[in-house]
Amino acid sequence: MTKDEVRAKWAVAKRMVEITEDEYASHNVEAQAIKFVKTKLQIAIYYLSQLDEHGSSYTMPFTGKQMKEALKTPITKQNVKDAADWCHQCRLIRDKACATWNYEEAKTA
Template sequence: MTKDEVRAKWAVAKRMVQITQDEWDSHNVEAQAIKFVKAKLKIAIYYLSQLDEHDSNYTMPFTGNQMKKALKSPITKQNVKDAADWCHQCRLMRDKACTSWSYEEEKTA
């Protein structure tokens, strides 16, 4: 896939995980949990988009519906655990596939 095709494929997911200014400004437990979940999903999407850019075959560790469910309030411990697990799985897939790639790590936080 070209970079433009990858951007188009992941545009909706990236919008869903954008951390709002209110979430950044808030320091309550719920806001911190949603920031964590969104940050992990943002990183997972970055890894998946790298795989797409390099035309790698992979199996999605989560579905769109699972992602939507993980972002619903109130954020539970399971939502946090799922997002962290998916991020880790995506990184492992990327790391396994990237041995021959030439890329620069994007700053995600």
């Protein structure tokens, strides 16, 4: 996929995990939990978009429905755990794939 195609593919998901100004400004437990979940999902989406840019085939570790559930408030310990697990799985998938990438591609991705 081209970078534009990747951006279009992940645009909705990226909007869903944007951290709002209120969430940034708040320091209560719920806001911290939603920031953690959104940050982990942002990182997971970044890894998956890298895989798409390099034409790697992969199996999604989570579905759109699961992602929406993880973002529902109140944020539970399970939501936090799921987001962290998905992020870790995406990193492992990316790391396994990137061993076969050309260094120049990986450096500019």
